[in-house]
Amino acid sequence: MLFSPHLKGLALALLVTTSLVSPSFSAEDVVCPFQCNSFANLVEPLLPAVVNISTTTLLRGRGETDASPVDSPFPKGSPLEDFFKDFYDQMQPEGPRNSSAVGSGFIIDGSGYIVTNNHLIADADQVIVTLNDNTELKAVLVGRDRRTDIAVLKVNTEKKLPSVEWGNSEKLRTGDRIVAIGNPFGLGGTVTTGIVSHLARNIGAHSRSGDFINGYIQTDASINMGNSGGPMFDMNGKVVGVTTAIYSPTGASVGIGFAIPSEVAKKIVNQIREFGRPKRGWLGVGVQPVTEDIAEGLGLKELVGALIGRVNKDGPAAKAKLQAGDVILKIGDKAVKDNRSVPQIVADIPDGTQIPVTVWRKGKILSVPVQIREQAESDETGVIPSPEGGKDLAKGIEIHGMTLQPLTAEVCQRFDITTPEVQGVLVVDVSPKSSAAEKGIRPGEIILEISQVEVNTPQQILEQFKNAEKENRKSALLLISRNGEPRYVSIKIGADDAAE
Structure with missing residues (x-):
């Protein structure tokens, strides 16, 4: 029970x-x-x-609520929806x-x-x-x-x-x-x-x-x-x-x-x-672990810190101009060991405290002053969840195991992408044996950046992959979004994933 x-x-x-x-x-x-x-x-x-x-x-009990105990699998207005509701109503006891x-x-x-x-x-x-x-x-x-x-x-x-x-x-x-x-x-x-x-x-x-x-x-x-x-x-x-x-x-x-x-x-x-409630500080970012591939893609020599994948609108980090792609190394004088360190460290900082946040940004170490805010119950915790599987979509240009299409108005309509300000390149298919598949990239996701450069066409992605290869990098860092939830993924650059 x-x-x-x-x-x-x-x-x-x-x-x-x-x-x-x-x-x-x-x-x-x-x-x-x-x-x-x-x-x-x-x-x-x-x-x-x-x-x-x-x-x-x-x-x-039955008759006290119009809601069914579970969501109906049938379209609204369908006769089967009424059958479904009647069936579950009968399963509920009276009163x-x-x-x-x-x-x-x-x-x-x-x-x-x-x-x-x-x-x-x-x-x-x-x-x-x-x-x-x-x-x-x-x-x-x-x-x-x-x-x-x-x-x-x-x-x-x-x-x-x-x-x-x-x-x-x-x-x-x-x-x-x-x-x-x-x-x-x-x-x-x-x-x-x-x-x-x-x-x-x-x-x-x-x-x-x-x-x-x-x-x-x-x-x-x-x-x-x-x-x-x-x-x-x-x-x-x-x-x-x-x-x-x-x-x-x-x-x-x-x-x-x-x-x-x-x-x-x-x-x-x-x-x-x-106080009648817990009081904890809030930075307003979504963070993820710094893996070996991500560290290599960012030029970090050590697996330290937490990678910012999302900056919450109007949150403390956004107001301080912290950016997605920054790696948080320290909060105040406390070193950030991994992504879970961030909410734990920030939680102990009182509301209104201004504290320096040390980040790695595009090869440089910066100290950014941030005014911490008290976390509300509705505020997100800060650790970005792992992606889930997606649906099969249409064909496009294949690059390193990913089939890509430009995010045109027609594509947005076809794939129910309703957010008007979304830009990037749509992943419509992923080869099962590719590095992209191993790192959890799924059809339906949108590539926003590669190597911290914004992209809007598959050709731009291909150019960034070629630049990475010329620089003898082993991987490329992609900023991926699914349902508005961004995260960073580093995929290997190898002959097996070459563009066709």
Whole structure:
């Protein structure tokens, strides 16, 4: 029920348990030496601060909405569309119904502040927190951050609640022991143990929070459905992670679980408590990795930085005259190691701060002052996604494995290209064995630039390829656009891809 198909095997986990009996404790009082035979002394004071979370979401029944549960595959106005809608209406029960989910959380303040995962409570109409002594309390949402999958709840009670302290996830080492407590399959107060299997694990597009988390904590501790939002403790009884996902082909634990590092979660939680929302800086660019081919095409000697593929209109970067094709090397005094470094570094910069951004542009290193803006929920994160497949199109001139056509008004009409200001050359076919195909270029994409020179005809592209060959370059850098989303691709120049 809680799995999302796009996670491709990463199953969301949900977790927790807690009580009014035990007061807040000092983590220094709880020590479990490496050779300890039992975790009981460590776990006993922690259990009361871990809670079960159950959510209820009201789902509309048949007749309450005109929308079909899925998009109709038939044209609007078609008799088959009515048949399709009637069929799915019959599949829906009469009247509203409730959908429920269970998960975990932990108390970080005796006044009733609770940390959990955003995906657990995101669409909930009601959230109930069950303490370790089975006391049930209604919770209100203080704030949430979908980009790190963190949410903060608040319960009201006359008694001070037991709480736990944050630890420092940056001090963890691979092989360290950890303890997870949660509510797997609704079994509250479940304790599992394991080790840190890997640090800074990148689970990329499979995660709900990839761009703003500099690597997840991977563990072999048993994490299951219902563990999400629960705490991961170190051997001093401090929270070093928030369990959020598992990798599993079956839905049950196979010893590969993931937690949000405490250094990420703590910062977001503090901002939510103070402002009601996370506050992070925004540069307003879409970036992609600098590969060997791209570095060679740009004249970079090292694989460093992040290549700007898109500059958001009216964003901070656009106002500072940063350009697509620039490689960001440093933001302030912090080196940019890769494309994911950019949103992570910028996120910590306060709104309105002017900061120098060091870029590589056409063989020169420039320092560009940029005034950072606070990121709105609707602003794009900054990492450009990989391209998807396209449709088969018409014939044209073949150059290096790509069949190209000028972007004339007739071609635009034929291929449903409606943006009037679009210029470039249309890719209508790609040879399966070409370098272009290997780099993900697909029919329907538009070549805007080659070697950072704008192109509008296949002949101009051919000229740029010839210039690259004369300069003994091994590859050529293309700026490609699909559905208005630009990205850079470097393709090899070789005899096998020669123009015909």
